[in-house]
Amino acid sequence: MNGNNEKIKPSQLMVLFIGFINGSVLLLSLVDSSMKQDTWLVIISGYIVSVPFILTYIFLSKKFPGKNLTEINDIIFGKALGKIISICYIIFFILLFSYNYRQIVEFYSGYILSDTPQIILYITIALLCAYAVKKGIAAIAKVSMYTVAFAVFVVMLTFILLIGNMDFSNFMPVFEATPEDFIHSTYTMACIPYCEVICFLMVMPYLSSGKKLGRYAIAGTGIAMLFFLVIIIQVTTTLGPSSAIFSEGSFQSVRLIDIGEFLTRMELLVALGITASMFIKISVFKFAAVKSVSHLLRMKTYTPLLLPMAAIGIVTALIAYGSTIENAENANYHIVFALPFEFIIPPLSLLVAKIRKLPKKAGESVP
Amino acid sequence: MSPEGRKAKKMRKMGKKLKIVALLLLICLPMLMQAGCGARELNELVIVMGIGMDTDTENPDNIKLVAQIVLPNNIGQSSSAGGSSGSSEKAYCNVESAAENTFEAIREYTHKVCNKLYIAHNQVFVIGREVAERGIADYLDFFIRAKETRPTTTIVIADTTAAEILDVEAKMNLLPAINVNKLIEAQAENSQSREINVQDYVSTMQSETTSFVAPMIHILQEGENQFLSIKGMAVFKEDKMTGELDEDETRGFLWIKGWIESGVINITAGDQQVATEIVSAKTELSAEIKDGEIIMNIKITEDGVIATQTGTVNLATLMGIGEIEALVKEEILNELTLALKKAKELNADIFGFGEVLHQHYSKEWEGIREDWDTVFSKVKVNIEIETNISGAGIITEPALSEE
Numbered sequence: 001m002n003g004n005n006e007k008i009k010p011s012q013l014m015v016l017f018i019g020f021i022n023g024s025v026l027l028l029s030l031v032d033s034s035m036k037q038d039t040w041l042v043i044i045s046g047y048i049v050s051v052p053f054i055l056t057y058i059f060l061s062k063k064f065p066g067k068n069l070t071e072i073n074d075i076i077f078g079k080a081l082g083k084i085i086s087i088c089y090i091i092f093f094i095l096l097f098s099y100n101y102r103q104i105v106e107f108y109s110g111y112i113l114s115d116t117p118q119i120i121l122y123i124t125i126a127l128l129c130a131y132a133v134k135k136g137i138a139a140i141a142k143v144s145m146y147t148v149a150f151a152v153f154v155v156m157l158t159f160i161l162l163i164g165n166m167d168f169s170n171f172m173p174v175f176e177a178t179p180e181d182f183i184h185s186t187y188t189m190a191c192i193p194y195c196e197v198i199c200f201l202m203v204m205p206y207l208s209s210g211k212k213l214g215r216y217a218i219a220g221t222g223i224a225m226l227f228f229l230v231i232i233i234q235v236t237t238t239l240g241p242s243s244a245i246f247s248e249g250s251f252q253s254v255r256l257i258d259i260g261e262f263l264t265r266m267e268l269l270v271a272l273g274i275t276a277s278m279f280i281k282i283s284v285f286k287f288a289a290v291k292s293v294s295h296l297l298r299m300k301t302y303t304p305l306l307l308p309m310a311a312i313g314i315v316t317a318l319i320a321y322g323s324t325i326e327n328a329e330n331a332n333y334h335i336v337f338a339l340p341f342e343f344i345i346p347p348l349s350l351l352v353a354k355i356r357k358l359p360k361k362a363g364e365s366v367p
Numbered sequence: 368m369s370p371e372g373r374k375a376k377k378m379r380k381m382g383k384k385l386k387i388v389a390l391l392l393l394i395c396l397p398m399l400m401q402a403g404c405g406a407r408e409l410n411e412l413v414i415v416m417g418i419g420m421d422t423d424t425e426n427p428d429n430i431k432l433v434a435q436i437v438l439p440n441n442i443g444q445s446s447s448a449g450g451s452s453g454s455s456e457k458a459y460c461n462v463e464s465a466a467e468n469t470f471e472a473i474r475e476y477t478h479k480v481c482n483k484l485y486i487a488h489n490q491v492f493v494i495g496r497e498v499a500e501r502g503i504a505d506y507l508d509f510f511i512r513a514k515e516t517r518p519t520t521t522i523v524i525a526d527t528t529a530a531e532i533l534d535v536e537a538k539m540n541l542l543p544a545i546n547v548n549k550l551i552e553a554q555a556e557n558s559q560s561r562e563i564n565v566q567d568y569v570s571t572m573q574s575e576t577t578s579f580v581a582p583m584i585h586i587l588q589e590g591e592n593q594f595l596s597i598k599g600m601a602v603f604k605e606d607k608m609t610g611e612l613d614e615d616e617t618r619g620f621l622w623i624k625g626w627i628e629s630g631v632i633n634i635t636a637g638d639q640q641v642a643t644e645i646v647s648a649k650t651e652l653s654a655e656i657k658d659g660e661i662i663m664n665i666k667i668t669e670d671g672v673i674a675t676q677t678g679t680v681n682l683a684t685l686m687g688i689g690e691i692e693a694l695v696k697e698e699i700l701n702e703l704t705l706a707l708k709k710a711k712e713l714n715a716d717i718f719g720f721g722e723v724l725h726q727h728y729s730k731e732w733e734g735i736r737e738d739w740d741t742v743f744s745k746v747k748v749n750i751e752i753e754t755n756i757s758g759a760g761i762i763t764e765p766a767l768s769e770e
Contacts, residue, residue, distance in 0.1 A: 111514055127393060172726030241573040242566070256566055258519045 006138035007208040010216045012145070016284070017197060017220030019144035022151055022227055023281025024193035025274060026103055029249045030331055031185045032235065036244050037170055038177045039232045045182075046189025047225040051218060053195050056346045058214045061204040063350075064359055069201040069288075070295040075358060076349050083296065085345065090292050092341045093199055094309070097285035098316035099334070101125060104278045105317070106324055111251060112271055122317065125282065126310035132283040133290060134306055137206050140283050147276035154273040155227065158266060159234050161257045166237035191335040193228070194221055195342040199288035247324070286313070412485045413476075414439075416459070417544025419529025420506050421495040423465040430498070430506055431465040432472040433530045434484060435544045442541060458541045461533050469509040487515040490548040492522045492565075493529040493584070496608070504572070504606035511569060518566035521551050524601040524608065526585040535586060535593045543595075550597050551582055558621050558630035558645070559614040560597050572606070576721030576739045578713075579603040580620070583611060602715050610713040612706065619706025622699060623665055623718045625650030632671065634694040639678035641691055643671040643756065654724040656731055661742065663720050665703070666751045671695060672758040679769045683759035695754045703750055711744045720746060 008016070032039045064072050069089060074082035105121045113121065132140050177185075197217070207213070235249040238256055246252040251270055258264045290309050294302035321330045353359070419433035441458045462479055466472035476484050492510070494503055510516045525532045537546035554560040560582040571579045580600045587594040600617050602610045612620055621627050627648040634641050651666040673691065676682050682691060710717050721739050725732045735742055 114514070131389075131393065169723075169726060173729035173732075176729055239566070240570045242569040245569070245573065252518065255518050258517075264517075264519075 006136055006206070008138050008141045008203075008206055009208050010211060010213050012138075012141040013200070013203070013207060013213070014216040014220035014223075015148055016141045016144045016203075016280070017200070017217060018224045018227070019148045019151075019277060019280035020197065020200075020284050021193050021221060021224035021281075022148070022277040023100070023279075024196070025228070025231060025250060025277060026107060026248065027188075027192050027331075028228060028232060028235070029243070029247060030328060031188055032232070032249050033244045033328075034181050035177050035185050036241060037172070037236055038175060038182070039185075039236065040171075040229055041175070042182065042185040042189050043225060043228045043232060045186045046194060047221065049186060049190040050194035050221065053190075053343060053346065054197055054217055054221060055214055056350060057198055057201055058217050060346055060350055060353075061201055062210055062213065063353060065210060066205050068203075068205050068291065068295065069198075070292045072201070072349065076352050076356070086292060086296055089341060090289060090296070092338070093285055093289035093292065094312060094316060095320075095334075095337075096196065096199070097129075097282050097289060098313040099320060100278060100282045100285065101313055102317040102320055102327075104275065104282070106327070107248070107271075107274065110324070111248070111267075119314075122314045125279070126314055129279065129283045129286050130306040130310045132279070133287045134303055137203050137284075137287055140280065140287065144280045147280055151227070151273045151277055154269050155230055155234075158254045158257065158270065159230060161259060161263060161266065162234055162238050162253060164259075165253075165256050166234070167240065168237055170237050170240040188331065188335050191338050191342060192331070193224070195338075196285075197221070198342050198346065199285055202288040202291045203284070286310075411482050413480050413482045415484050415486045415489050416542050417491045417493060417533055417547065418486070418489055418510075419461075419493040419495065419525070419533045420498045420503075421528045421530055422497040422501065426465070429465045429467055430469060430472055431463055431530075432469065433461050433463050433493075433533055434476065435459050435461050435533050435542065436480065436484075437542065459543070461530065463530065469506050473509070485515075486510075486513070487517070489516065489520055490544050491551070492520060493525050493532050493547065494522065494581075495525050495529040496527065498529075499524050499601060499603070499608035502606045503603075503608075507565070507568065511565060516565060518569070519564050521548055521562055521564050522568055522581050523547060523551060523563075523584050523597070524581045526583055531586060532584055532595065535595050538594075547584065547595060550584075550595060554582065554597055555628045556630070558627045559617050560600055561617075561621060561626055574719070574722055575736060576716050576725075576743075577719040578710075578715035578717045579606070580612070580717050602710075602713050602717055604713070604715050609715065610709070612709055612717075615702050616706045616709045619702035619704070620710070620717055622648070622650060622667055622703055623652065623706065625652070627669075631674065632695050632698050634691065634698055636682060636687070636690055636694060637680075639676060639680060639682065641676045641682060641694075642674045643691065643695055644674040646670045646672055646757065652718075652723055654720070654727050656724075656728055660747060661724065661735075661745075662747045662749055663718075663723070664749045664751070667699065667703075667753070669695065669699065669752070669754045670757055671754065673756060673760065676765065679765060679767055681764035681768055683763060688756045691756050692754045695756070696752045699752050699754070700750060703752075707748060714740055714744060716743050 028039065031042055035042050060072060061067075064075065067075070070082075070086040073085045073089075076082065077085055101122060104125055105118050108121050109116060109118050132143065231250050235243050235253050238253040239246065239249060243249040243253070251267055254267045254270045255265075257266050286309065290302040290305045293305055293309070299305070321327055414437045415434045416437055417435040419435075421431040421433065423429035423431040437459055438457070441456055462476065464472045464475040464479065466475050473484055473486075492507070494506075498506065510520075532547065533543050535543055537543045540546040540549060551560075551562045554562065563581045568579060568581075571577050580602055582597050583599045583601050585596050585598060587596050598614055600612045600620070601608050602612060618627075618630065625648070627645060627650075630645045632643045632645060634643070647670045649668045651664075653664045655662040655664060673683060681687065716739070720743065721736070724735065
């Protein structure tokens with residue numbers, strides 16, 4: 001009856017990874033505005049940087065099978081410190097899903113439903129995601145299969161329809177960006193789309209088996225990267241240097257489609273694709289957040305937390321920043337804020353676990 | 368059944384009902400927000416098909432917009448009347464509005480028409496000559512920023528004022544704006560002008576060196592009748608129009624950009640006139656820096672057919688074709704030279720030479736970009752043209768032949 005505890009297969013996890021990472025597609029234009037024609041390089045280098053960290057997360061969950069992030073923190077850092085770290089993670093997850101609320105709402109009110117009061121959009125997306133989380137991670141994983149399929153369809157279709165508008169000389173000159181910009185953007189790419197999969201540590205206990213988990217995770221992230229590549233190739237070749245000034249390059253490039261004055265205005269398809277992917281992303285974040293809170297409070301089920309969490313998310317999203325212009329600036333602070341959660345604590349956990357010779361075998365008590 | 372069991376059953380039933388209600392709510396919410404907010408009913412829309420930009424004669428600081436608004440009620444009438452002119456039957460009306468900036472001018476319209484302008488269907492921006500010479504960036508910014516504007520909306524520069532252009536009655540189409548747009552599209556057949564849209568404008572403005580060009584539109588007076596004609600292109604320095612390319616110069620420009628799709632090349636072989644049709648054309652543009660000298664290599668491959676010839680001597684022979692190919696080559700070279708000369712005269716890098724250099728010599732470019740304006744006129748150009756006549760239609764020799 002209640003799908004809360006249904007298990008998912010590692011292959012489903014891979015699809016969920018793809019859907020989840022695709023949810024960050026709006027971020028690409030942020031990177032694009034500083035990297036211009038070199039954005040594709042950053043997408044690849046960001047992936048390369050992320051791989052060891054994602055493997056760290058997987059390794060951590062394999063070391064403590066059946067345990068989620070809060071439990072792992074408790075075991076590794078002890079009850080008190082572990083709780084504090086878990087609370088920090090909860091704040092991190094809440095921030096992440098509320099930023100994403102904000103992003104999807106701003107996208108909608110900026111491009112599609114400009115006269116609709118934003119609060120209506122917030123409530124709709126929050127309720128939708130709450131409903132998905134209530135149905136459990138297995139349900140989200142199943143839905144992600146369709147959203148990924150839809151996103152592939154949209155990306156391929158728009159890519160093919162835009163081939164006539166493409167000018168591959170727009171990729172030249174390669175490597176024009178300054179090294180600082182390159183490092184900054186690579187880090188942004190690693191931090192926001194790829195390494196946000198840290199929240200999947202809350203999902204791992206729902207896996208039916210841990211076999212080839214690392215391979216599936218890396219493959220999922222890799223496919224998502226290919227996805228980004230196709231999108232950015234389309235944007236760079238069609239918009240050229242002007243992609244840097246449009247706040248949504250992928251959306252703008254699709255607006256160029258005009259085949260025989262018949263096949264035009266395809267941007268709604270893109271909007272639907274973005275919505276679907278972001279829905280998956282927000283749902284997974286929300287799942288991670290409510291799951292960890294329910295663990296912390298020792299609740300049997302997280303269902304009662306869903307609506308309060310949605311409310312907290314909406315309020316956080318509303319007060320997070322003042323304008324879309326501030327948002328771009330905000331991303332630069334966010335990546336610093338995310339540093340400990342994605343790049344410091346997980347490797348540190350592994351190190352501490354190694355030093356303390358954890359996990360202890362059954363029978364031994366944790367000091 | 369025990370009372371507890373019945374109670375549990377009842378509870379479960381209620382839970383189910385609640386779920387259905389919640390689901391319905393979830394489905395209804397998005398519907399509500401789409402229909403309820405900011406919906407514009409079709410009969411209230413003020414659909415704009417073309418926007419003209421002129422300077423205000425009364426106050427030179429102002430911008431004057433001309434919006435061509437569709438009158439849907441008259442569309443059926445005027446077509447049944449065979450398009451005969453009569454001001455009451457026109458399917459459009461041009462409404463002017465002047466204000467300090469574009470957005471204000473657009474909103475000024477609410478004083479004159481019953482609703483906000485709906486510009487999502489706008490087909491064309493007609494920019495008056497005076498505005499073009501003063502600079503177009505300030506006026507286009509609003510439209511590029513507005514999400515309603517299609518990036519594929521065409522831009523055309525009027526030889527006179529935009530208001531006059533948008534007032535020329537269209538013979539083939541109901542609305543002058545659509546007429547203008549169709550005319551621009553048809554230019555691909557002749558390659559003496561070219562369609563330029565808002566996205567082209569944005570891309571060009573992103574480049575530091577490339578000059579913007581846009582098709583020119585003229586009014587031809589033939590007795591009582593007025594016709595529109597698109598010929599040549601306006602050349603911009605940054606956002607200000609500084610000159611014009613005539614038909615031949617435009618052709619040369621399009622050759623270098625690789626934008627030739629079709630067209631006629633006329634040549635004279637001896638005392639015979641031959642017109643060849645361009646079937647396909649390809650241009651490769653590359654840059655080279657040799658001993659500090661910048662050389663642009665232009666390689667053009669043209670494929671054409673004989674469309675017509677005068678005289679009785681059959682030119683569709685191996686000998687004749689060889690001669691024609693050489694003459695076509697000469698003609699293309701002539702067009703290229705004209706375009707290059709004009710561009711250097713105007714000191715406007717309409718070909719995007721700077722960008723090509725930037726793409727292939729990004730290190731050297733750093734030193735050049737600052738004074739590209741002076742460097743551009745000294746750029747050497749290597750031209751290599753290959754022409755090929757691949758056919759002569761469905762006859763092998765003229766009907767009236769010598770033999």
